[in-house]
Amino acid sequence: MLWQVSSGQQAAAPRNGTQPAACPPRRTVAVLAHMGRPAAIEAATRLVGGLVHAGIGVAVPREDRAALASRLQQPIDELEQPSTVQSGPAAGANGPYELMVVLGGDGTILRGAEWVMDSDIPLLGVNLGHVGFLAEAESSEIDSIVHQVVDCGYAVEERFTIDVHLRSGDQPLWSSYAINEVSIEKATRERMLELLVEVDGRPLSRWACDGLLVATPTGSTAYAFSAGGPVIWPNVDAFLLVPLSAHALFARPLVLGPSTRLVVELVEASPTYGLITCDGRRSTQLRTGMQVEVVRGRHRLRLARLSESPFTDRLVRKFGLRVEGWRGIAELDHRPDGLPASALSAPTQARRPPDRA
Numbered sequence: 001m002l003w004q005v006s007s008g009q010q011a012a013a014p015r016n017g018t019q020p021a022a023c024p025p026r027r028t029v030a031v032l033a034h035m036g037r038p039a040a041i042e043a044a045t046r047l048v049g050g051l052v053h054a055g056i057g058v059a060v061p062r063e064d065r066a067a068l069a070s071r072l073q074q075p076i077d078e079l080e081q082p083s084t085v086q087s088g089p090a091a092g093a094n095g096p097y098e099l100m101v102v103l104g105g106d107g108t109i110l111r112g113a114e115w116v117m118d119s120d121i122p123l124l125g126v127n128l129g130h131v132g133f134l135a136e137a138e139s140s141e142i143d144s145i146v147h148q149v150v151d152c153g154y155a156v157e158e159r160f161t162i163d164v165h166l167r168s169g170d171q172p173l174w175s176s177y178a179i180n181e182v183s184i185e186k187a188t189r190e191r192m193l194e195l196l197v198e199v200d201g202r203p204l205s206r207w208a209c210d211g212l213l214v215a216t217p218t219g220s221t222a223y224a225f226s227a228g229g230p231v232i233w234p235n236v237d238a239f240l241l242v243p244l245s246a247h248a249l250f251a252r253p254l255v256l257g258p259s260t261r262l263v264v265e266l267v268e269a270s271p272t273y274g275l276i277t278c279d280g281r282r283s284t285q286l287r288t289g290m291q292v293e294v295v296r297g298r299h300r301l302r303l304a305r306l307s308e309s310p311f312t313d314r315l316v317r318k319f320g321l322r323v324e325g326w327r328g329i330a331e332l333d334h335r336p337d338g339l340p341a342s343a344l345s346a347p348t349q350a351r352r353p354p355d356r357a
Contacts, residue, residue, distance in 0.1 A: 021098075021099075021122070021152050021153075021154045021155060021156060021304070023098055023152040024098055026057075027055075027056045027057065027098055028056070028057035028058070028059060028077070028096060028097050028098065029051055029056055029057070029058055029059075029097060029098060029099050029100070029101060029149060030058075030059050030060070030079050030097040030099070030100040030101070030115065030116075030121070031044060031047060031048055031051075031058055031059070031060050031079075031100070031101050031102075031103070032060070032061060032064075032079070032100060032101070032102045032103070032104075032108065032111065032112045032115070033060075033064065033102070033103040033104060033108070034103065034104035034105070034108045034128060035063070035064050035067060037104075037128060039128055039139060040103050040104060040128050040139075041067065041068075041071075043103050043126065043128065043139045043142055044060075044064070044068060044103055045068060045071045045072060046142045046143075046146075047101060047103070047126075047142050047145065047146060048060070048068055048072060048076065049072050050142070050143065050146035050150075051146060051149065051150070052072070052074065052076075054146070054150040056149070056150065057077060058076055058077065059076070059077040059078060059079040059080070059096075059097065060076055060077075060078070060079050061078070061079045062078050062079070065078060079115070080096065096119075097121050098121070098122075099121065099122050099123075099124060099149065099154075099304060100112055100115060100116050100121055100122070100123050100124070101124045101126060101145070101149070102123060102124070102125050102126065103126045103128055103139065104126075104127075104128050105127065105128060105130065105131075105132055105135075106125075106131070106132055106133060106134045106135070106222070107280070108128075109123065109125040109132075109134040109135065110134070110179060110180065110279050110280070110281060111281070112125075113179050113279075113301060114281075116302070117161075117177065117179075117299050117301065118299060120299065120300075120302055121302070122154075122156045122302040122303065122304040123301070123302065123303055123304060124136055124137075124145070124149075124154065124303070124304035124306075125137075125303070126138070126139055126141075126142070126145065127139065131318050132318070133218075133221050133222070133314070133318055134218070134303070136303065136304060136305055136306055136307075137306060144306075145306070148306050153306070154304045154305060154306050155304070155305045156302050156303070156304055156305070157234070157302070157303045157304075157305050158300040158301070158302055158303075159179070159216070159217070159218050159234055159300060159301040159302075159303060160216050160217055160218070160234075160236075160237045160238070160258065160296070160297070160300065161177055161178065161179055161216060161296075161297030161299060161300060161301055162177065162178045162182065162214065162216055162239065162294055162295065162296065162297050163175070163176075163177050163294070163295050163296070163297045163298060164176045164177065164178060164182045164276070164278055164292065164293070164294055165292070165293040165295075166276060166284060166286070166290060166291070166292055166293075167290065167291055167293065168287075168289060168290050168291075169289075173284075173290070174276075174284045176278045176282045177278060177297055177299070178214075178215075178216065178219070178278040178279050178297075179216065179218055179219065179279055179301050180215060180216060180218060180219030180222045180223065180279050180280075181213045181214060181215035181216065181219040181222065181223050181224055181240075181278075181279070182213070182214050182276065182277070182278050182292075182294060183211060183212075183213050183223065183276070183277045183280075184211045184212050184213075184264055184274050184275070184276055184286060184292060185210060185211035185244070185274060185275050185277070186210055186211055186272050186274060186275075187272055187273050187274060187275050187285070188272045191271040191272035192208045192209055192210065192247065192271070192272075193207075193208070193209055193210070193211055193266060193270055193272065193274050194206065194207075194208055194266065194267045194269050194270035194271070195207050195209060195211075195212060195264055195265070195266060195267070195270075195274075196264070196265045196267050197212070197241070197262070197263075197264055198262070198263040198264075198265070199256065199260060199261075199262055199263075200260060200261055201261070205248065205250060205251075206267070207243055207246040207247070207248050207251060208246070208247045208248070209243050209244055209245055209246035209247065209248075209251070210244040210245040210246075211244040211274065212241065212242060212243045212244055212246075212264065213227060213229070213240070213241070213242040213244065214239055214240070214241055214242075214262060214264075214294045215229065215239070215240040215242065216239070216240070217232035217233060217234045217235075217236050217237075217238060217240070218234055218301070219240070220232040220240050221315075221318075223280075224240055224242045224253075227242045227244055228242065228253065229242040229253040230253060230255070231315065232255065233311055234311055235311075237258035237296075238255050238256060238257065238258055239255070239256040239257075239258070239260055239262060239294070240253060240254070240255055240256075241253065241254040241255075241256060241262065258296050259296065260295075260296075261293065261294075261295055262293070262294040262295070263291050263292065263293050263294075264291065264292045264294070265289075265290070265291045265292075266286050266287065266288050266289070266290055267288065268288050268289060270288055273285055273286060273287050273288070274286035276292060
């Protein structure tokens with residue numbers, strides 16, 4: 001259940017990883033939009049205008065200020081860079097901003113996460129893309145979003161993340177994090193990687209493969225889903241390990257516990273080097289002898305939620321799942337009252353027992 005609270009009210013104790021929204025006395029909301037899209041510019045203008053009209057401060061990236069300020073005919077604050085957004089006593093419980101609203105697809109939302117991860121600022125995604133699994137609302141709901149932000153009528157859900165460390169022997173080389181997944185993929189099309197996978201200090205398997213993914217439950221509906229991995233509910237803390245086109249008898253997706261320490265090494269016999277990529281945004285090369293360590297993330301992604309809609313409903317809606325099933329459609333098409341299946345909503349069809357002779 002998502003626990004909501006308006007300013008000045010007390011909320012019940014949070015459950016299932018959700019927390020009530022905490023609205024400071026001086027309120028500032030960060031807004032990030034995919035400004036290359038006219039629809040995003042229009043939505044951002046409406047959102048920023050509504051928040052400013054309600055007396056809430058708004059900050060946007062430097063490159064977006066001019067366009068929005070000219071449309072709204074008023075100055076707008078500049079959003080601080082990710083390295084300077086830190087929580088602290090002077091900034092309030094959640095840092096300088098109580099919330100970041102991101103307008104765009106999942107890629108833009110992942111970009112917004114780079115601003116908020118270290119400061120634990122909640123992120124509210126507004127979908128302007130195709131699927132938008134990370135988004136909480138659609139662009140058509142801007143007025144409702146403004147109303148709920150002004151009333152502090154949202155809850156905060158925490159998501160499992162992973163930290164990634166690349167080293168050569170004892171020498172650290174590179175570090176990053178992932179909200180969706182870290183991918184290790186071959187750098188040349190005609191060759192396979194030779195990867196040795198170790199779980200909690202014990203060797204698991206050696207694969208000649210195109211690569212592998214280590215995904216979070218959040219990322220289980222992204223790249224890992226396309227690669228044949230299972231869907232993991234977001235309230236589960238776990239790693240998902242998915243080999244990519246492995247030339248092996250045992251190469252199934254594996255679900256590992258949250259305290260797992262996963263190490264992947266590119267062995268000396270590998271005919272090509274690899275590329276490590278986190279969330280499709282941050283990458284580096286993987287050379288033979290190097291090891292990639294994947295562990296539970298130090299920070300959890302905090303997503304703002306506007307409703308109590310469960311993940312099951314989100315999954316059905318985003319993937320367009322036929323909850324009545326093909327047999328259910330046939331049964332409804334032969335209803336004695338002649339009402340066609342198309343006249344019933346999908347949830348109604350799913351709940352209705354089949355007619356019996």
